[in-house]
Amino acid sequence: MSDTPLDSFSQLQLAEPLSRAVADMGYTAMTPIQAQAIPVVLQGRDVMGAAQTGTGKTAAFSLPLLQRMLKHENASTSPARHPVRALVLLPTRELADQVAQAVKSYAKHTNLRSAVVFGGMDMKPQTLELKKGVEILVATPGRLLDHIEAKNAVLNQVEYVVLDEADRMLDIGFLPDLQRILSYLPKQRTTLLFSATFSPEIKRLASSYLQDPVTIEVARSNATASTVEQHFYSVNADDKRRALHQVLKSRGMKQAFVFVNSKLGCARLARSLEKEGLKTTALHGDKSQDERLKALESFKKGEVDLLVCTDVAARGLDIKDVPAVFNFDVPFNAEDYVHRIGRTGRAGASGLAVSFVAGSDARLVADIEKLIKTKIELEAMEFEEDIPKIREQGRINDGRRAWGGDDPRDVLDTPRPAPRPQRHSAPRDPFFDQPYQAPAATEAPTWEASAKHATVRGISANIKPKRKVAALFKAVAPAVTA
DNA sequence: AAAAAAC
Incomplete structure (x- = not known):
């Protein structure tokens, strides 16, 4: 790699279908997190990435993952024609939906298929999509486990895992589900963690899930946008x-x-x-x-x-x-x-x-x-x-x-006087x-x-x-x- | 002190 920092997407020399998608979206200049993270992910390294909110983290992991998946065909002899090769996990359903849409638009000129699964929706359509085969799966943890246990999703070919909002995914409420999901994945894989906030404790915990990671910190972590x-x-x-x-x-x-x-x-x-x-x-x-x-x-x-x-x-x-x-x-x-x-x-x-x-x-x-x-x-x-x-x-x-x-x-x-009992049926909450x-x-x-x-x-x-x-x-x- | 994530 050259020593001069990259600042435009064109310098990345992404595969044509990807640079076309980037152009479709009107992107030319990269944000700092993109400029720093994309080349590192392209090298296949694990990443812990911290950058302020609203600075394009989704593209920072999606584009290099897609690039690698295009360049490196899945060499396995798996019977599944389209095994899940990349898994993206998020802490809320709306966020899963949003990231899935972004991934879809970056991948739209490629043959790579993606799907999203999250709770609160009918299992069946999700199951059908999974059975057809998808290379990129975006999910929330609970529903993904349902699909894994129902054998709708097979994750033993996963090469890349992304934990978006990683500090949340690693907190106590999510950790058990997350650990179970990770236990279904190959040990040999690339793991990417992204968030705007990383506490020292979470950083320590996170490093146990990463192999020789590159830490990328654009501005200070936990920083608010100056705008x-x-x-x-x-x-x-x-x-x-x-x-x-x-x-x-x-x-x-x-x-x-x-x-x-x-x-x-x-x-x-x-x-x-x-x-x-x-x-x-x-x-x-x-x-x-x-x-x-x-x-x-x-x-x-x-x-x-x-x-x-x-x-x-x-x-x-x-x-x-x-x-x-x-x-x-x-x-x-x-x-x-x-x-x-x-x-x-x-x-x-x-x-x-x-x-x-x-x-x-x-x-x-x-x-x-x-x-x-x-x-x-x-x-x-x-x-x-x-x-x-x-x-x-x-x-x-x-x-x-x-x-x-x-x-x-x-x-x-x-001590305060007890509230007067209501004689008549009153609105449930008068104040509100x-x-x-x-x-x-x-x-x-x-x-x-x-x-x-x-x-x-x-x-x-x-x-x-x-x-x-x-x-x-x-x-x-x-x-x-x- | 709560919310989120599966049915």
């Missing part, structure tokens, strides 16, 4: 929905991902945002696969503006031109923050990532700060509808609690079923009340417009962790 503008607003849990409305309006944003930590919370939020007049759909793992694919499709087509979702949508989904990502809840894992906000600002586009931070999220925000090695400034959210009121009363403090935390009684462990209504001016909390709240936890009642996470954490942590 994404990130904000963290300290918002009372009850104010998150109107904060969402306000940011969308003030930034003139139309489409956005809205991430929520639980499936139930996801369904509820989607429902109330819909009632509040936003075109919304929900994507989470309690929906049928049919509904999941439909939700994603309608978001892609722009039929809905908001995709309210759980972390099922955090990784890999490549939807063009989504301008914003909201973390309605701060994610439990800092890695997921990197992946979530990676849904915007893809392929060099600009993007906005807004996270709503409640008081009990201080630790999570500190974790994110550490992972992305970036100082996070917590910002106060000023609501437009409150500004006249604030002026009129001649105060800057609008009476909201100094940190957007849970009820202070929770923190202080004060009601559209947000601005409180009447007379109901505005007094300054005294706010000062009392604030002194209770030792934070100045005068909210500074920007506060550091560290300060917040220091103030809140003892009470929360106690």
Whole structure:
């Protein structure tokens, strides 16, 4: 190989059917991960590849694999005319679907066949395709094991394995299935791991699955794209929905991902945002696969503006031109923050990532700060509808609690009165079923009340417009962790 | 604290 780095696909001298496919897609220049990974994979080496979200990892492994499969005919004397030679594993069904489509388009001028199998869909059509024979199989782990055990998929000829979102595939929830799948594969093979995030522990674990790997790290692993503008607003849990409305309006944003930590919370939020007049759909793992694919499709087509979702949508989904990502809840894992906000600002586009931070999220925000090695400034959210009121009363403090935390009684462990039993059948969840209504001016909390709240936890009642996470954490942590 | 992945 020459010492000058390659930067265009034409320099790779890919087989004609592949360079034609690349040209069809309008690609000319390679991204850094592609420029570095493709030549290494072409040499047949194992790879652990880390690159920021949205920088073309799929092409970085698909193209050289296809190239090698074209150049090196399967020499085995297997009775199967089309044994599975390459296996690509992914942690979610939607992602498997997406990667399968990409592989298909790169392979469209070749004779290589590909198929995708994932759960939630009828086994039969997948079985038929597998029986016809495919060289490239894209799959999620559970359904693949079903097919292996039903002898629909025979993997003893596999030459290449790709674990996309590798750190997720190696985490505790997936590892048992993954190990079982790998036990069906030949020991002698090429293994490729790709992700935007690799923790040191995962790197160590990963290396036990690789033979003499080449580590490729484009930018720092765990880095967020520099084109994404990130904000963290300290918002009372009850104010998150109107904060969402306000940011969308003030930034003139139309489409956005809205991430929520639980499936139930996801369904509820989607429902109330819909009632509040936003075109919304929900994507989470309690929906049928049919509904999941439909939700994603309608978001892609722009039929809905908001995709309210759980972390099922955090990784890999490549939807063009989504301008914003909201973390309605701060994610439990800092890695997921990197992946979530990676849904915007893809392929060099600009993007906005807004996270709503409640008081009990201080630790999570500190974790994110550490992972992305970036100082996070917590910002106060000023609501437009409150500004006249604030002026009129001649105060800057609008009476909201100094940190957007849970009820202070929770923190202080004060017993609360039991909720009144409902006499009549009430809506299942009054809070989420009601559209947000601005409180009447007379109901505005007094300054005294706010000062009392604030002194209770030792934070100045005068909210500074920007506060550091560290300060917040220091103030809140003892009470929360106690 | 949850989600994801098989029926």
